[in-house]
Amino acid sequence: MDVLHQPADAARWIAVPGAADDKYSRGVLGIVTGSTRYPGAAVLGVEAAMRTGVGMIRYLGPGRATRLVLQRRPEAVTAPGRVQAWLIGSGQDASDVDPQREDRIAPALASPVPTVLDGGGFELRSRISAPAVLTPHAGELARLVGSTRAEVEADPREAAVAAARGLNAVVLLKGHSTYAADPHGRVLVARSAPTWTATAGAGDALAGILGALVATHADEIAADPGVLVDLAATAAVLHGLAAARASHGGPLTILDLAAELPGAIAALVATR
Numbered sequence: 001m002d003v004l005h006q007p008a009d010a011a012r013w014i015a016v017p018g019a020a021d022d023k024y025s026r027g028v029l030g031i032v033t034g035s036t037r038y039p040g041a042a043v044l045g046v047e048a049a050m051r052t053g054v055g056m057i058r059y060l061g062p063g064r065a066t067r068l069v070l071q072r073r074p075e076a077v078t079a080p081g082r083v084q085a086w087l088i089g090s091g092q093d094a095s096d097v098d099p100q101r102e103d104r105i106a107p108a109l110a111s112p113v114p115t116v117l118d119g120g121g122f123e124l125r126s127r128i129s130a131p132a133v134l135t136p137h138a139g140e141l142a143r144l145v146g147s148t149r150a151e152v153e154a155d156p157r158e159a160a161v162a163a164a165r166g167l168n169a170v171v172l173l174k175g176h177s178t179y180a181a182d183p184h185g186r187v188l189v190a191r192s193a194p195t196w197t198a199t200a201g202a203g204d205a206l207a208g209i210l211g212a213l214v215a216t217h218a219d220e221i222a223a224d225p226g227v228l229v230d231l232a233a234t235a236a237v238l239h240g241l242a243a244a245r246a247s248h249g250g251p252l253t254i255l256d257l258a259a260e261l262p263g264a265i266a267a268l269v270a271t272r
């Protein structure tokens with residue numbers, strides 16, 4: 001029986017800063033995304049993570065992506081340093097021949113902090129020992145586990161559960177229904193997104209939202225990595241709520257979705 005992750009469940013997973021908090025205690029998210037080919041994915045992930053709420057973002061990427069990120073978000077820090085979570089891979093793929101990418105991901109690979117893998121980051125799963133969440137769509141999951149997109153779409157719940165077991169990671173399988181599965185067979189389902197969300201860049205924003213939630217719950221994850229599946233499902237719920245607010249029943253763009261995140265989060269927090 002699927003457990004539907006509702007807005008009331010998501011509301012529990014918003015870290016509201018306290019009077020004693022500062023940017024470091026809230027959590028710093030390291031982001032290694034984007035490429036010369038897909039620089040926009042970096043901008044969208046950084047934007048969505050900032051709008052979800054995080055102490056600081058350290059963005060590390062190629063020059064073109066870095067320039068666009070800073071143009072949109074001068075709040076981003078582009079120097080390396082300590083982080084509480086990593087987000088790697090949106091807007092990167094096998095055609096990415098950036099020789100410096102390995103240098104950028106090296107600190108993440110060596111680090112014990114939880115890591116969100118998206119897009120071109122999935123191949124890194126076997127090189128990371130920290131708790132990990134992967135955010136594939138059906139086609140990406142099929143490639144990851146050596147099946148076909150049709151097979152994944154025939155039973156997405158089971159495909160997510162099997163992949164989570166096989167990869168020993170939380171798998172957030174995206175689609176109209178989004179399934180968050182952990183390696184022990186726990187599954188949460190999010191269905192809050194309007195169908196207008198099926199537009200390029202939506203997944204890059206979801207990865208940013210999840211990165212921010214993971215960075216701001218790093219202590220809870222260290223105490224119990226089992227909470228990663230709740231955070232993954234919460235990211236999908238937030239993404240869907242923000243998409244619904246941006247849509248008003250019509251088309252939406254991803255920067256508009258990101259702009260609705262603070263209001264969606266405030267509304268959730270007000271229900272606690």
Ligand SMILES: NC(=O)C1=CN([C@@H]2O[C@H](COP(=O)(O)OP(=O)(O)OC[C@H]3O[C@@H](n4cnc5c(N)ncnc54)[C@H](O)[C@@H]3O)[C@@H](O)[C@H]2O)[C@@H](O)CC1
Pocket residue numbers: 038039040041042089090091092093119120139140200201202203204
């Ligand atoms: N603004 C950006 O920078 C964006 C970057 N993106 C990045 O792009 C990379 C590739 O993501 P994808 O999800 O496309 O990767 P996939 O490799 O899963 O999708 C490509 C598949 O779609 C098929 N396809 C392409 N155009 C099609 C069309 N017009 N009609 C039907 N099928 C078509 C291709 O043949 C291929 O099988 C990722 O790294 C992702 O993060 C995307 O997120 C889109 C937005």
Ligand SMILES: Nc1ncnc2c1ncn2[C@@H]1O[C@H](COP(=O)(O)OP(=O)(O)O)[C@@H](O)[C@H]1O
Pocket residue numbers: 136137174175176177178193194195196197198199200201202203204205206239
């Ligand atoms: N029909 C749909 N209804 C609701 N949400 C959808 C639908 N199709 C896709 N989505 C959502 O849009 C996002 C698409 O992610 P992804 O395929 O990675 O796109 P991109 O790579 O362009 O960013 C996911 O969050 C997914 O759940």
